[in-house]
Amino acid sequence: MEENKQESLREAARDGDLGRVKSLIASGADVTYFDGEGLTPLMHAARNGYPEVVKMLLDSGAPWNALSPSNLSAGDFAMENGHQSAFDILLNAGIQAELILGTIARKDNADGKPNRDYLEDRVTFSEDKVMDTKSKAVMMAWERPLMEAHAKAICSRGGHILNVGFGMGLVDTAIQQYAPVSHTIIEAHPEVYDRMLRTGWGEKENVKIVFGRWQDVLSQLESYDGIFFDTYGEYYEDMREFHQYLPRLLKPGGIYSFFNGLCGGNPFFHVVYCQLVALELENLGYSTQLIPLPVKECLGEETWEGVKHKYWQLDTYYLPVCQSIDDAD
Numbered sequence: 478m479e480e481n482k483q484e485s486l487r488e489a490a491r492d493g494d495l496g497r498v499k500s501l502i503a504s505g506a507d508v509t510y511f512d513g514e515g516l517t518p519l520m521h522a523a524r525n526g527y528p529e530v531v532k533m534l535l536d537s538g539a540p541w542n543a544l545s546p547s548n549l550s551a552g553d554f555a556m557e558n559g560h561q562s563a564f565d566i567l568l569n570a571g572i573q574a575e576l577i578l579g580t581i582a583r584k585d586n587a588d589g590k591p592n593r594d595y596l597e598d599r600v601t602f603s604e605d606k607v608m609d610t611k612s613k614a615v616m617m618a619w620e621r622p623l624m625e626a627h628a629k630a631i632c633s634r635g636g637h638i639l640n641v642g643f644g645m646g647l648v649d650t651a652i653q654q655y656a657p658v659s660h661t662i663i664e665a666h667p668e669v670y671d672r673m674l675r676t677g678w679g680e681k682e683n684v685k686i687v688f689g690r691w692q693d694v695l696s697q698l699e700s701y702d703g704i705f706f707d708t709y710g711e712y713y714e715d716m717r718e719f720h721q722y723l724p725r726l727l728k729p730g731g732i733y734s735f736f737n738g739l740c741g742g743n744p745f746f747h748v749v750y751c752q753l754v755a756l757e758l759e760n761l762g763y764s765t766q767l768i769p770l771p772v773k774e775c776l777g778e779e780t781w782e783g784v785k786h787k788y789w790q791l792d793t794y795y796l797p798v799c800q801s802i803d804d805a806d
């Protein structure tokens with residue numbers, strides 16, 4: 478009987494029958510139910526493009542971020558099938574939920590202090606990646622063209638540059654090509670720091686290395702014409718915290734950018750987070766331009782051999798270029 482109710486809700490959602498969806502919900506049908514295919518009523522309504530049903534289901538507690546067996550959310554179904562109104566409703570629901578709860582960003586962060594654990598652990602270096610002891614990639618060479626594009630953006634005014642997180646030194650190598658007046662690099666991992674010194678970064682005339690977590694070395698920083706942020710083992714909240722310091726760290730007219738790997742495994746969640754970060758930066762007085770860069774060609778299946786977590790699975794990378802709203806005007 479209960480099963481029938483859920484199946485009826487699925488059918489009504491799939492057919493866009495708003496009246497029936499309403500009455501089934503009123504009679505206790507479960508909006509969180511996954512059918513035999515592993516799909517929720519919300520996914521059915523989104524896939525077939527019924528915005529009013531999507532809204533009704535969301536308002537009745539259907540989770541916007543539930544995933545199908547092939548890791549697609551309702552927003553992905555709306556996006557894939559070109560249902561703009563359903564997509565917009567889901568996007569708005571995602572942004573609101575993440576603003577309040579931050580559920581995606583916090584999900585993996587439940588077990589203590591991942592950044593400190595990572596910093597106390599060993600890392601291994603090879604030609605094409607830096608890995609942690611859990612076989613997760615700290616940094617990979619496929620990102621080189623992206624790092625070059627980030628360097629170009631933040632060095633566009635010359636002057637004084639800050640990079641947070643050295644990794645493989647890809648962005649820093651690119652920054653050096655622009656011969657900035659000063660180039661400050663913050664790095665917290667002792668082995669990455671050692672390697673920086675062994676490879677001559679400590680002797681470059683315009684380079685200042687600050688060893689430590691960015692959170693702990695803020696008092697040693699000045700203000701900069703270009704800033705790039707790309708750490709590891711941290712979460713959205715950490716970056717959000719870093720953004721609070723931008724008014725102090727970024728000179729008027731300066732450019733800020735960050736590695737935009739936010740939810741890089743799911744197209745819709747990525748859109749949600751791109752919008753969320755732009756909204757939060759706007760509240761701090763910064764405009765964000767997202768420049769699309771095709772990345773499909775940088776990535777083959779062999780790229781991920783031996784890597785536990787495929788942290789990027791999308792075809793386009795959106796490079797953020799942020800500047801004070803006053804400067805953009």
Ligand SMILES: C[S@@+](CC[C@H](N)C(=O)[O-])C[C@H]1O[C@@H](n2cnc3c(N)ncnc32)[C@H](O)[C@@H]1O
Nearest residue numbers: 642644645646647648665666690691707708709
């Ligand atoms: C993804 S890598 C950076 C890659 C770099 N953009 C490049 O082009 O090669 C992240 C780096 O941030 C460092 N890191 C992690 N947490 C940090 C923190 N809280 N403060 C400063 N550096 C940190 C890591 O040790 C690692 O070297």
